[in-house]
Amino acid sequence: MDRRLLLNDPNTLLSHIETLQREMASLTTKVNMLNTKVTTCNTEVTKLNTEVVTLNTEVTKLNTEVTTCNTEVTKLNTEVTKINTEVTKLNTEVTSQQAKINKLENQLSQKNQEGTGSVYTVWGRKSCPAVNGTTTVYTGITAGKSYNETGSGVNTLCLPHNPDEAPLYFSTRVDAAGGYVSYLYGSEYQFTYQKFAQDDDVPCAVCHVTIATSSLMIPAKTTCPSEWTMQYNGYLVSDYFNYKAFDYICLHNDAEYMTEGARRHNDNGHILYPVQAICGSLPCPPYKDGQYITCVVCSL
Incomplete structure (x- = not known):
């Protein structure tokens, strides 16, 4: 068939x-359908892009927090290092x-085993200070030479209250001579201060420091050197400067x-006056003219 005819x-x-x-x-x-799919895909892409932006924001925030945490960790590590250094230092101090x-415990144990100790006299008190393992050996009466006698001993004594007499035959030869x-x-005070008055008699006590070897x-001091223990402090006393000399003692x-x-007999005898500094051969300063002289008794 002819195609052209058909057309x-x-x-x-x-x-x-x-x-x-x-x-x-x-x-x-x-x-x-394709356009619908494209639209759907575009919507999904937009949604994904939004989620990506959100996630990027979260990542940035997390990175910032990580940086902050790292800074805090570094700071804490520095503090820990500092604390460890201090702990090491303190441990060294503790060890020392x-x-x-x-x-000291070994010394104390050794001293206790050896039965060592030191003895001193507290002047102006009826008992010993309760420091450094101190015990009272005896209480007594302060005594010595008279203020106006040239001879006799110059040292001040602490006489017990219960003297033992010499044998009856002891004085025969002395009397014959x-x-x-x-x-x-x-002894009498020749000044008034706090608890005592002028002409009062002076007590004393002999003390034993059980854990010391020296006193x-x-x-001129009221405190003790390093590592020494103060037993008591007070004021230096002695005889009047124009009378007959005897020793200086530390009055509590x-x-x-x-x-x-009875009090205040005014019998004189071994009389005690406070001591003053006089400038000249004694340098001033550190001393002052007329300064009352303090004192301290220490044990080690």
Whole structure:
């Protein structure tokens, strides 16, 4: 059959047109479906992009927090290092102090085993200070030479309250020699201070420091050297400068008076005055002219 005749045939043309229209409709449907899918994909992409932006923001925030945490960790590590250094230093100090404690304990144990100790006299008190393992050996009466006698001993004594007499035959030869003896008198304060008054009699006590091997009276001080323990402090006293000399003693800063018998006899005897500094050969400063001289008794 001649093809051109068929094309000129209206039915044939209509059939072709209808076929083309159906194909066109099918393609339009497919295009619409594809467009719908593209729109859906674009929406998903937009959503994903939004989520990516959100995630990037979160990542940035987390990175900032990580940086802050790292800074804090670095700071804490520095503090830990500093604390460890201090702990090491303190441990060293503790070790050093423990070594000193062990040494002192060993010394104390050794002294206790050896039965060592030191003895001193507290002037102006009826008992010994309760420091450094101190015990009272005996209480007594302060005594010595008279203020106006040239001879006799120059040292001040602490006489017990219960003296033991010499044998009866002891004095026979002395008396036969014409009475050449030395005299001993009780002590009186020649000034008034706190608990005692002028002419009161002066008590004393002999003390034993059980955990010390040395005792020392330091004039012009009220504190002890390092590692020494203060037993008591007070004021230096002695005889009046224009009378007959005897020794300097350290009167307790809270001195008492003898309560045996009546007070303030004014019998003189071994009389005690406070001591003042006089500038000249004694350098001033550090001393001051007329300064009353303090004292302290220390043990080690």
